[in-house]
Amino acid sequence: MPVTSTTICFRNIRLLAQIESVAPVVVAKKENCALVVRDGKVVKTVKDSGIRAGQYDSVVDLKGRAVIPGFVDCHTHLVYGGDRKEEAEKRATGESYLEILKQGGGIHNTVEATRKSGEEELYQTARARMKRMIQLGTTAFEIKSGYGLDLETEKKMLRVGQSLRDKLKVPVNLTYLGAHAVPKGWEREEYLDWVIENLPAFRGLADAVDIFCEQDVFSVKDLRRLFLRAKLLGFHLRAHVEELSHQGGCYEAAKLGALSCDHLEHALPKDIRAMQLSGSVAVLLPGVTFFLGGEKIAPAHSFIDAGVPLALATDCNPGSSPTYNMQTILYLAAFLYRLSPDQALAAGTLGAARALERHKEFGGLLPGQRADFNVLKTDDYRDLFYYFGDNFVDKTYLAGEMIR
Numbered sequence: 321m322p323v324t325s326t327t328i329c330f331r332n333i334r335l336l337a338q339i340e341s342v343a344p345v346v347v348a349k350k351e352n353c354a355l356v357v358r359d360g361k362v363v364k365t366v367k368d369s370g371i372r373a374g375q376y377d378s379v380v381d382l383k384g385r386a387v388i389p390g391f392v393d394c395h396t397h398l399v400y401g402g403d404r405k406e407e408a409e410k411r412a413t414g415e416s417y418l419e420i421l422k423q424g425g426g427i428h429n430t431v432e433a434t435r436k437s438g439e440e441e442l443y444q445t446a447r448a449r450m451k452r453m454i455q456l457g458t459t460a461f462e463i464k465s466g467y468g469l470d471l472e473t474e475k476k477m478l479r480v481g482q483s484l485r486d487k488l489k490v491p492v493n494l495t496y497l498g499a500h501a502v503p504k505g506w507e508r509e510e511y512l513d514w515v516i517e518n519l520p521a522f523r524g525l526a527d528a529v530d531i532f533c534e535q536d537v538f539s540v541k542d543l544r545r546l547f548l549r550a551k552l553l554g555f556h557l558r559a560h561v562e563e564l565s566h567q568g569g570c571y572e573a574a575k576l577g578a579l580s581c582d583h584l585e586h587a588l589p590k591d592i593r594a595m596q597l598s599g600s601v602a603v604l605l606p607g608v609t610f611f612l613g614g615e616k617i618a619p620a621h622s623f624i625d626a627g628v629p630l631a632l633a634t635d636c637n638p639g640s641s642p643t644y645n646m647q648t649i650l651y652l653a654a655f656l657y658r659l660s661p662d663q664a665l666a667a668g669t670l671g672a673a674r675a676l677e678r679h680k681e682f683g684g685l686l687p688g689q690r691a692d693f694n695v696l697k698t699d700d701y702r703d704l705f706y707y708f709g710d711n712f713v714d715k716t717y718l719a720g721e722m723i724r
């Protein structure tokens with residue numbers, strides 16, 4: 321069979337944003353242009369006025385709107401059972417996240433609900449969430465396990481992630497987060513031994529290993545033990561570090577070559593230097609700061625000044641960041657960290673793709689990359705950072721095909 325090639329011209333774009341680089345941030349803005357896509361990939365941009373009839377296989381009129389890359393959500397826990405609305409209510413009346421966790425609530429509630437959920441039920445609820453996220457403009461995902469804390473449930477969560485990737489046909493990176501919390505009935509060290517011993521069982525199911533390094537959860541020593549073994553087995557490394565307190569996990573994770581260090585509210589200059597040397601991406605999660613009412617704001621500009629690539633993600637999870645919306649996250653980031661629209665947009669697209677090591681494939685809407693993009697309801701993407709609480713995404717394209 322002959323291989324047929326299709327070229328589509330998306331024309332009448334009032335303002336196109338292409339993210340050329342994240343450290344430093346370079347956003348190319350092109351006015352009154354058209355985007356030429358061949359076989360799902362960006363070929364080039366051309367002047368709208370220069371398009372001739374019959375030049376392309378098909379032409380799509382984008383009606384003078386703004387076009388930006390699809391959002392990349394590089395840190396989510398979107399496969400889970402139950403919800404935690406009751407806790408949110410408790411926190412509203414003064415109890416802290418760690419107090420609730422110590423009482424056996426928090427993540428333990430989600431673990432119980434996730435263990436009880438059948439695989440099909442978990443798939444259906446996660447699918448509904450992912451569909452909502454796509455409707456809000458996200459075109460690539462990372463999903464972590466971590467609500468099973470036993471072999472069977474952790475594998476079940478990752479299989480659900482694989483099914484979402486295969487059936488919804490969107491890019492999904494999967495991360496094994498067995499070291500999310502110490503399950504009830506276990507000692508910390510004994511549980512971590514179990515996690516490390518069973519790492520080989522997750523090869524082929526997840527491409528990265530993650531840990532929650534925090535006071536009263538897992539220590540820096542635990543992180544080091546887990547990461548040394550995971551690295552030998554060929555996993556990428558990610559870490560939840562310096563979120564509620566400074567433990568030193570970021571420094572250690574960066575030294576061990578972590579692809580990303582996430583949260584980082586309490587990161588210190590020496591942690592940032594270690595990330596600068598290792599090339600780790602700083603994944604900031606402003607939804608958590610907002611939802612938990614955290615007073616400590618991640619030092620976003622210190623990362624930028626040091627040349628550490630910045631990424632943004634929802635951290636979609638039932639306990640500390642129940643949101644599906646990357647537009648909200650970008651808005652919060654611009655507001656909390658004092659980022660410019662271009663800095664926030666770059667972090668939620670190409671920066672996040674870099675945290676997944678997929679920045680050559682997508683994230684910038686650059687020639688050679690996949691044509692994953694959002695057509696906005698407006699002709700200026702700065703509206704995303706001005707009006708709050710709205711949904712500005714009109715249409716979303718994945719590899720040049722409309723998915724909403």
Ligand SMILES: [Zn+2]
Pocket residue numbers: 395396397560635
């Ligand atoms: Zn997380």
